[in-house]
Amino acid sequence: MTKKYHLFEVFGIELEYMLVKNDTFKVAPIVDELLTKKAGELTADIDNGAIAWSNELVAHVVELKTNGPANSVDDLSKKFHANVLEINGILKSLNTQLLGTASHPLMNPNTDTQLWQHSYSEVYALYNTIFNCKGYGWSNVQSTHINLPFYDDTEFEKLHAAIRIILPLLPGLCASSPILEGEITGFKDTRLEFYKTNQKEIPELTGLVIPERTFSKLDYHATIFEPIKRAIRPYDKNNILDQHFLNSRGAIARFDRNAIEIRLIDIQECPKADIAICALVIEVLKAIINKDFCTLQAQKSWTKQDLYIILNDAIKHAENSRIENLEYLILFGLKKTQTLGDIWKHLYQHVKSKLHSSHHHSIELILEEGTLATRLLKGTGKDTSEKHITSIYRQLQDCLMTNTLYKP
Template identity: 80%
Template sequence: MAKPYHLFEVYGIELEYMLVNNDSFKVAPQVDELLIKKAGELIPDIENGDIAWSNELVAHVIELKTNGPANSTDDLSEKFHANILEINELLQPLNLQLLGSAAHPLMNPNTDTQLWKHSYSEVYALYNTIFNCKGHGWSNVQSTHINLPFFDDSEFEKLHAAIRIILPLIPGLSASSPVLEGKITGFKDSRLEFYKTNQKEIPELTGLVIPEQLFSKQTYHTAIFEPIKRAIGPYDKNKILDQYFLNSRGAIARFDRNAIEIRLIDIQECPKADIAICALIIEVLKAIVNKEFCSLQAQKSWTAQDLFVIFDAAIKQGEELQIVNKDYLKLFGMKTPATVQDVWKHLYQTVKSNLHPSHHDAIELILEEGTLATRLLKAIGTDTSEKHIISVYRQLQECLKTNNLFQS
């Protein structure tokens, strides 16, 4: 974002997808071949009209993102879907296609991981040296990121305060990773379960995932960036790692482009679901910033530790988590007891009139039938044979082609 925008003036959305072999259903580390097919040469970022394509840490994940700030989320589902269809067409001669959801259900990260070997490879190689990126939290993760702008410290304070209190609810809306290595993990959001600890060697990078109570650029630098620089120093002798790249909280402040990036959303089965979730989160954040539920002071009063307790339970139980903390529910104008699903239903009804009608069906399906994780678990049932799991996830590939939500 070149110039600073005001709150909710523009949006940046990023969606990550995995390449999968049609016959074996294994992840395919061939994103470089895809990019060459598209551009005629290997370049790290391809601008394709309103959507850009780029590589990720591992060689089987492609990232699609809005090409610069978007003024609206209303038509993004169609724009992302058009790019997905184009990519699948390019992948056809390679016998590959894209797959949504936040984790491949059968991938063995120890044997199937290939790190990206091209641009930024020295950064990825250093990360691998420090953390060993052959793990589910590194190499088997696909997420959706929302970038939201702020103009100055005053707007940063409001936006960061609102985002912090909504983060614990996100797994109950977007969890889509209940199966790893052919086993039901017991976590609706296995991606986030790994996210919490995959940088445990240097705890300063992730903190408690929920960002600390910091509401100005200066305090953020002092409490987050300075400790990160000190902690990474012994590992990063050549100073190639960037503080923004290293900060791995669930929402990170990007003062270089005056934006906060929300990173806790599991990617869904199709852009229609992803963009509907993003649009809902954005409208709820607008309502929180506008103090429709509670004061700014009430929002700022929550410690990372207290928010983490709810977040941690939601990673496991998703939308079914019963929230018993009366003060937390009060932030959204609710009384106890309520499930995370109840909270989202309440928030949706509050902001529904501000949401583009194209998002209503997707959100209502998620709120009625459950997160994608819940719907996948229902479809898999007790048959966790490789054959059955593949047959369920092939349906997700169809959802991606048709831009329709998965129904178990």
Template identity: 70%
Template sequence: MAKKYHLFEVYGIELEYMLINTNSFKVAPIVDTLLTKKKGELAGDIDNGAIAWSNELVAHVVELKTNGPTAHLNSLSGLFHKNIIEINTLLKEENSQLLPTASHPLMNPETDTMLWKHSYSEVYELYNKIFNCKGHGWSNVQSTHINLPFFDDAEFEKLHAAIRVILPLIPGLCASSPILEGQVTGFKDTRLEYYKTNQKEIPEMTGSVIPEAVFSKKAYAKTIFEPINKAIKPFDTDNILEHHFLNSRGAIARFDRNAIEIRLVDIQECPKADIAICVLIIEVLKLLVNETLAPLNEQKTWSKEVLFSILNETIKDAENHNISNLEYLQLFGISKASTVKDLWKHLYALAKPSIDDSHYEALDIILSEGTLSTRILKALNTDFSQENIKNVYSKLANCLAENQLFTS
């Protein structure tokens, strides 16, 4: 049984990166080669001290994650960056490197996708059989996951209520996927636009992205897990899938480890940006959990449908979406219509005294210059030729290598 922690006592952060060929700029499905180089033999998970490495569904994505729960958020940018330097050094011999952002801007998923063929491959093969994982929503997605603990039902209730109401705002802070197959998609957060429907064959798995308004383990099992298990049964005849794994909402309760995992954060250009965003989200959640912003009973009243309608617009316009739902804005102490960007500025001002000053630079750039999607589009300057896209995204790869923010 995993050790149980109280609210905000520890954290788990996961960052996903794609591997690309340095010359062709195509995705490089060689994560197995990378992991073998590191360990001397192929392993799906590698313990590298404070940070662990692992494979993902597809053969060109590697996940870096805190090696177990950590109480030390402020040191993570440096720790992740140290591992990125090591990975890029190993990949250099393979003429490859890591590329940040939530989507490869030129990848053709039909021709470029290779599924992971090693550990857990039976799970991935079943997913591929049900959903056809050769699509942008499966094979061209990199995200940041934030894992937050709860001790019991009382703490789960507070944390789940707070997370549900903040989910619609997250793309307005971290959208980083504006280009697919060399085209502007019209969505600042194209990863999440695909996320909404990539499991449409079994809609019970993703639901409305926003989790249902349930606030106990028993209610969660009845409302969310039971329908998932029932829906998957005809497809999973060998019982190899597990409901914690199958639940694909934008935040999922992991009762097997007493944590909620937030999944709506697009990966940024460098760990400095990723961790700053995680810290801001966490500090705003503390304000909600402590009822500094709004009482718990008000937070619990919000339906998934209303929250999803706000999220849907933020997926499209990110920080520029103008929220007109005054009742929602009042949760955060705002009394008139506001852009998502201005709402985040307001929340940052409230949370800033609790945020380590090492995160100020990243948050100031994001909140003044816009989400990474906005900065990417500005840098491209309406020139969507492959050459210009490669040029801008090469700069993003340099930002990752140097742990520096991208400014256009």
């Protein structure tokens, strides 16, 4: 049986990275070769001390994650970065290097996608049959996941309520996917724009991205898991797919390990940025649960439809999205129209003293210079030639190697 933890007692962080060829800058579907070189034989999971490595749905993405629950996030930037350097060392002989950000700016998903062909591949194959995983919502989407524990229904209620209301704010801090196939898409968080509809064949799986107002295990099963099970039955004749795996909302309850996983964070250019964002989100959630700004009842009252409207605008405009819904702003102790960027500045000031000082510089750079999407657009300017875009994203590979944030 999985050990149960109380709120914020431990943390789980997952980071997804692309493998990219050094000469052509195309995605390199060789994660199996990477894992084989490290382990001496083909394996889907590698235990590398504090950090574990594993494959993903597509063969050009590797996931790094905390190897079991971590007691603190403050030392994770160094641990993840050490693993990035080790992987890049292995990839050197394969003429390949890791790249951060949520989307490869030049990848053509129809021609460049290769699915993972090894363990667990029957699940991926079934997904591919149902949804065609060559689309953008599947094959060019790298994210950061935060896993937070809850002990029982009382803690689940508080955590789920707080996470639901913070989800629409996340693109204002972490959008990093403004360019696809060499085009500026018009969405700063294009990954989430595709996330909304990549399972449209079975709408019960993603819902409205914002989870329903469910605040107990029983209610969650009835409201979310049961409709998912009913909807997938005609497609999954052999019962291969698991309800936890199928639930694709922006935050998902994992009752199998008593945690909620937040999935709306675009991965950044380096672990220093990712972990700073995770640390800030965690401290803000603590403040919300602590009722620093509003009551639990006020948090629970928000429907998925009303929160989705705010999220939808944030996907397009990130930190420049304007929030005019005063009732929503009151949830965070604000009284007049604000941009998402301003809301994050306000929240950062509120929790800054609780944040480890190693995160301050990263957060302040993001709040002053803009999300990575904004900085990438600034660096790209009007020159969307393949050569120029490649040169910008090669700078991001340098940022990953040095664990520093990108500034155009």
